[in-house]
Amino acid sequence: MTLSEDVYLDYAATTPMDPRVIEVIHKHFKETYGNPSSLHSIGQKAAKMLYKSREPIASLLNADRRDIIFTSSGTEADNMSIQGVAMQNKTRGNHIITTSIEHHAVENPCKTLEKRGFKVTYLPVDKYGLVDLDELKESITPKTILISVMLANNEIGTIEPISEIGEIAKDHDIVFHTDAVQAFGKIPIDVEQMNIDLLSASAHKIYGPKGVGMLFMRNRGFINGGELFIRPLMFGGGHEKNMRPSTENVPGIVGFAKAVEICKEEMSREAKRQERLRDKIIDECQKRIDECFLNGHPTERLPNNVNLTIRFVEGESILLDLDSEKIAASTGSACSSKSADPSHVLRAIGLSHQDAYGSLRVSIGRFTTESEIDYFLDKLPPIISRLREISPFKK
Numbered sequence: 001m002t003l004s005e006d007v008y009l010d011y012a013a014t015t016p017m018d019p020r021v022i023e024v025i026h027k028h029f030k031e032t033y034g035n036p037s038s039l040h041s042i043g044q045k046a047a048k049m050l051y052k053s054r055e056p057i058a059s060l061l062n063a064d065r066r067d068i069i070f071t072s073s074g075t076e077a078d079n080m081s082i083q084g085v086a087m088q089n090k091t092r093g094n095h096i097i098t099t100s101i102e103h104h105a106v107e108n109p110c111k112t113l114e115k116r117g118f119k120v121t122y123l124p125v126d127k128y129g130l131v132d133l134d135e136l137k138e139s140i141t142p143k144t145i146l147i148s149v150m151l152a153n154n155e156i157g158t159i160e161p162i163s164e165i166g167e168i169a170k171d172h173d174i175v176f177h178t179d180a181v182q183a184f185g186k187i188p189i190d191v192e193q194m195n196i197d198l199l200s201a202s203a204h205k206i207y208g209p210k211g212v213g214m215l216f217m218r219n220r221g222f223i224n225g226g227e228l229f230i231r232p233l234m235f236g237g238g239h240e241k242n243m244r245p246s247t248e249n250v251p252g253i254v255g256f257a258k259a260v261e262i263c264k265e266e267m268s269r270e271a272k273r274q275e276r277l278r279d280k281i282i283d284e285c286q287k288r289i290d291e292c293f294l295n296g297h298p299t300e301r302l303p304n305n306v307n308l309t310i311r312f313v314e315g316e317s318i319l320l321d322l323d324s325e326k327i328a329a330s331t332g333s334a335c336s337s338k339s340a341d342p343s344h345v346l347r348a349i350g351l352s353h354q355d356a357y358g359s360l361r362v363s364i365g366r367f368t369t370e371s372e373i374d375y376f377l378d379k380l381p382p383i384i385s386r387l388r389e390i391s392p393f394k395k
C-alpha cells in the first residue's frame with residue numbers, strides 16, 4: 001500500500017491550519033492592518049474585529065467575553081498564571097500545588113519560583129496519570145495560593161478530574177489554574193461548572209496560527225470585587241486590560257476565533273470519528289505487535305491521543321524509520337525531543353527508564369483519514385521486528 005502524501009500523526013505537537021482559517025487570516029492581513037488603539041476608522045475596524053473575536057472563544061468555555069486575554073502562546077498564558085499569581089500573592093503565601101506531569105510551560109515557571117523562595121508540591125499521579133484528590137486535599141496548607149493542574153496531558157492524553165479539583169480549590173479559597181492547551185476545542189469545557197479561575201489555550205493546537213494564545217481570567221482578575229489576584233508580567237500600554245501590553249495580533253486573533261468556531265461546530269462529530277480511529281490504532285497495534293501496551297487512561301483520554309510503549313526498542317529509532325516511510329509521529333513531548341532524559345510524564349506513571357524510552361505517541365486530527373491509519377498500521381509492525389532484531393535490549 002502506498003500513499004502519495006506525508007502521513008501526519010503528530011497533531012498534539014501542532015496542527016496544520018484549517019484552510020477556512022487561512023482564508024480569514026489572509027483577508028485580515030490585507031484589510032485589517034489598523035492599530036486597534038487608534039481612534040480613526042481604520043484602527044476602529046481592527047478594534048471591532050478584536051472585540052468580536054472574544055465572543056466565540058468565551059462561548060466555547062461558557063465564560064464572559066471580558067475575561068478573555070489574548071497572548072502570544074499557551075506558554076505565555078501558563079507563565080502569566082503561575083508567575084502572575086505568585087507575584088501578586090507572595091505576602092499571603094508562598095505555596096503552589098501542581099502535578100508531576102505538567103507541560104514544561106507550567107513545570108519550569110514553578111521550578112524558577114522555587115529558586116525565589118516559593119514552595120511547590122508536585123503531586124504524584126497513578127499508573128494512568130490521574131491526580132489523587134485526597135492527596136491534593138492533604139497537601140493544601142494555609143500558605144497555598146495556587147493550584148495548577150492540566151486539563152488533559154499532552155503526552156499520554158489522560159483527562160484529569162478538573163471539576164472535582166475546581167471544587168476543592170474553591171472550598172479552600174485558592175486560585176485554580178488549568179493548562180487546557182490540549183483539551184480546548186476537543187472536549188467540552190465549562191469554566192463555571194468546573195470552577196476554573198485561570199485557563200490557558202493556544203491557537204496552533206486547534207488548526208489556528210502559531211504564536212497566538214489566550215488566558216481566561218475570572219472576573220477580569222479581581223477577587224472580592226476589588227483586589228487583583230494576578231499581576232501582569234509585562235508593562236507597557238494598556239492593552240488587554242493592562243494585563244498583556246503590546247499591539248494585538250489582530251489577523252492572528254481573528255484566525256484563532258475562526259478556528260474556535262469550527263471546533264465548536266464540529267466537536268462532537270469529530271470526537272466520535274477520531275475516537276474510533278484512535279481505538280483502531282490501540283487495538284491493532286496490540287494485536288500485531290507483542291510486548292506493546294497503552295500508556296495513559298483507557299477511557300478518560302483525549303479522542304485524538306495514542307501513547308504506546310513498545311518494549312525492547314527505542315522510540316527515537318521508531319520515529320526515524322517511520323519518517324523514512326513518510327509518517328510523522330512523536331516519542332511524547334516535542335519540547336523534550338532535544339533532551340536525552342526519558343519523559344518525566346512516563347516516569348511519573350511508573351514506567352522504567354527502558355519502557356519510557358520505548359514510547360511512541362500517535363496523535364491524530366481533523367485531516368486524518370482511515371487509509372492513513374491503515375498505512376501506518378501496515379508499516380509499523382515490520383519496523384518493530386527489524387529494530388528488535390538489532391536491539392541492544394534483547395528480549
Ligand SMILES: *Cc1c(COP(=O)(O)O)cnc(C)c1O
Pocket residue numbers: 012013072073074075076078103105150152153154179180181182202203204205211212213
Ligand atoms: C503545546 C502546549 C503548550 C504550549 O503552547 P504554545 O502555544 O506552543 O506555547 C502548553 N501546554 C500544553 C499542554 C501543550 O500541549
